[in-house]
């Protein structure tokens with residue numbers, strides 16, 4: 001039997017991978033042609049591939065390795081828990097200590113009265129929970145017709161049927177007959193691409209007021225909830241104008257609809273505070289969490305639920321749950337992750353020191369001829385690639401080509417940056433140091449130069 005290991009030649013690993021492994025969000029034929037990059041190890045913010053390249057991971061995996069790679073404490077927490085109680089479920093009146101301890105910790109960390117958690121295995125699952133929970137909540141209150149959830153175009157809420165329907169990605173909707181009924185999408189607060197002649201502040205207000213218009217159009221008695229990411233992540237790190245969230249909050253307070261903040265990316269330090277809801281002064285009834293909760297070391301997600309919604313839900317048996325809801329190993333890993341993020345001051349330092357330094361350096365990229373705006377929210381950021389800064393023009397050729405060329409250049413320069421259309425995004429581990437930020441900017445600049453030369 002061939003032992004498949006890190007010691008195998010890269011080409012052989014790639015061939016086996018292409019033959020048997022179907023990758024998410026990947027064209028299989030392209031993969032078979034080029035071969036996937038094989039990552040073998042990681043430490044801090046640095047990945048090592050099977051060719052021995054050291055790569056700066058400016059995406060923290062998929063926006064999730066907030067604590068950085070290679071923390072043995074998390075591995076040890078997982079091993080301890082696996083030996084003691086590797087699995088038990090939380091259905092049918094049972095529980096276990098890791099689920100209890102993590103719920104208690106989350107209630108203490110979360111803002112306002114988000115004192116309850118419904119566990120899931122991922123962000124997608126948690127948003128499916130939210131969809132069913134808000135409809136069940138209103139049915140419990142004698143309003144079963146309040147079931148429409150308003151979301152936004154270009155939002156990302158996950159890949160399951162429910163969560164991809166909540167999301168507003170047209171490419172995802174085109175596959176598999178989405179969205180499911182009773183989900184309504186309004187426009188996003190993406191000033192650079194869609195703001196026209198308005199100032200960002202005017203545009204933020206106008207886009208927020210689309211929520212009010214939608215509520216009027218659909219009927220207040222039909223709308224259950226509004227869901228949004230504090231900062232759209234996968235949509236391209238769209239930082240909303242300052243006027244946007246206060247107006248959304250006003251509208252949610254005025255009409256009887258629940259507000260769901262999807263903090264799968266924004267949670268656990270990403271925007272410079274523990275939660276994006278704190279950064280943008282949002283008071284959600286439900287908050288979706290995942291990713292940074294365990295820094296990606298173990299799969300776990302959940303819905304943080306406010307007192308009022310939990311009280312109503314507790315009056316019924318919610319016929320919903322996952323085999324891995326509150327998985328003891330994932331809970332133990334998450335608890336250790338939160339302990340380190342808190343005790344080592346990683347979240348505090350990210351907000352107070354790293355984020356301002358990153359912003360200062362990131363803003364310099366606007367001096368590059370290819371870069372229009374540069375946006376930063378804590379430790380997530382984006383730049384818009386444009387052929388003409390003053391008119392905020394998009395590239396005439398296929399949208400996304402410039403971004404793709406730039407991403408390929410980054411790859412060649414040992415930097416992981418992602419492209420969303422013609423926007424380049426970053427979301428590095430919160431532990432990134434100032435010298436590492438300098439290296440990241442230097443490699444990004446070099447990649448932009450190379451992309452610029454190819455686009456001329």
Ligand code: PLP
Nearest residue numbers: 122123124156157158262264265
């Ligand atoms: N919600 C947001 C805001 C996300 O960014 C993501 C993933 O990127 C999800 C939900 C889905 O999470 P998961 O991939 O864990 O299912």
